[in-house]
Structures are given as C-alpha cells and as structure tokens.
Amino acid sequence: MTTLAAPARHRLFDLPGGRVHAVEQGEGPLVLLLHGFPESWYAWRHQLPALAAAGYRAVAVDARGYGRSSRPEGSEAYRALALTGELVALVRALGEERAVLAGHDWGATLAGQAGLLRPEVFRAVALLGVPYTPPGGPRPSEVFASMGGEEEFYVPFLQRPGAEAEMERDVRGWLAGFYATLSGRSGSVPPGPFFVPRGHAMRERFVTGPLPSWLGEDVLDFYAAEFERTGFGGALARYRVMDRDWEDLAAWEGEPLRQPSLFLAGREDASLAWLSDAVDAFPHTLPGLRGTHLLDDCGHWVQQERPEEVNTLLLEWLADVES
Known part of the structure; x- marks a missing residue:
C-alpha cells in the first residue's frame, strides 16, 4: 500500500571532494538517482515522489560539474574513481551504509562503475539507456577515432577543448534540439547527431519542429536556466577522462557486475545501435540481471518520456531486490 510522501527537499553536502547538491524525498531504503548528459537531478522529478510513496x-x-554541485577546474576531478568515492561519502553523509543505484546515460555508466568498485556499499544497480560494459578492451580514444569514417564520432567531438562553445552560444536552442533529436518518434534518421561532418556543428543534425510531448516549455526553461548559469565545461568533463578511466579500471578488466541489476531503455534510443553488443553480452556481464525492458515509441530520455512505466518497472525490481 502506498502513502502520500512528504515534499521533496533540497540539500547541500560538503564532502571531501567538494559540494554535492541533492533532492531528497521519502523514508526507507536508500535509492540514489544519477542523471546523464545534459541534465540534472530534475531528470528524476517523476521518480522521486513515486519511490517515496x-x-x-x-x-x-546533481553530478559533479552540474547544477549546484561543485564544478572543479580541469578534468582530473571527474574520473570514475573520484566520483565513486564521492558517492560513497554521500551515502555516509546521509547516515546510511548501503544504497541502491539507479543511473541514466552517464549516470548509468557511473552506477555500473561504482557498483563494480564498491559492491559492499552499492547493493543493486539499475541502468537506464546505457548498458553495462566491463572495463578493458581497446583504449576508448582509439575506438572512437575509428568510428567516424569521413565524419567525426560525437565523443571525440565533445572531448575537444572548446566544444562547449557551440552549446553556450544558444543554450536553450541547443538543448531543445538535442533533447528532441534523441526522443522517441523524433523523425531523426541515421546518423543522427552521433556523427558530425568535420568542420561543422553537431546541431546541424538536430531535428526541427515542435517540442516532444515530454518536454514542456517549463521543463526546457529549467534545464536552460541551469546551463546558462553553469556552462557546459563541467558536464563535458566526463567525456574528456574516458581514457583515464580506462587506465584506472584496468585491474577490473572483464569483470561482471554481480549485484541484482535491471536494464531499461527506449526501443528508439539511437545509442542502442552502437551499444547493441553490450546488451547481447548481458548473460555474461550482468549475472544478477533481473530484467531487460525496451519501451516502445520511446527514445533516450526514458524516465522522462515514459515516467509511469519506468516507475512501475523500478518499483517491481526494487520489491524483488528487497524480497
């Protein structure tokens, strides 16, 4: 039986690595919600009250580099080892010893890394949009450099110093185009925004037209105001430390994520086209997997595009984890 939850409250934590802003709602087993690029805690606005109830x-x-959390200069502070330590410190600051992680996009990547590194703290992991990939394999920069052909794959494009200038010239317009292009039923056609003609802008591949139904003007206003204030440098730092993460996590090469896990994604999520091998490998990489769900007519922003279905699936999985 569900009950009405108390209102959400904003909290600031002064942790060894800097300030962390979080929005908390409800009482009971701790579930940390980690967002992706280019978002904020607000990406989980539909899940907070449902989980609390x-x-x-x-x-x-708010991930490091976003919102009201600290935005250190340089990229070294954004390595997975540092961010995992920050999540452990946050769990302790909340007065808890263990937590469940649910992450979307870059938040899913970090949730998988943190679960791998600190399984005694993070007892279960839900991944949204981006599947778990064990550490190892070729150096990421070498892989991404080979993917573009005559064009440039979006990761090296975003890793380049100054890539944020394209976004910051028109924050609201860039965000609207990026969100719409990666939404379900966007009309985007391959290669979409993931391959950029050399010497051109990513936004040249964005769809145009009305905003998708999940992205109201008020939602877009919120995100735009955040990035107008912070810029995109901190948000892009995670792209810029991928080779360092590859080096840092070499000792865990090939290691599966053994905790109870869940994978949710939109069937129309364009990123699944180049991440399909990672999904196919789940029997080996996620031995604790309790379910894989691809939602029809849904793109990359799964918990915002289909909040009720995501809430139902998350709660069913959490009940299974707790049983």
Missing part, C-alpha cells in the same frame, strides 16, 4: 528514501543527485 512506495516506502523508499529517494535522493536525486
């Missing part, structure tokens, strides 16, 4: 303590975090 079901008896969980839901905490949506």
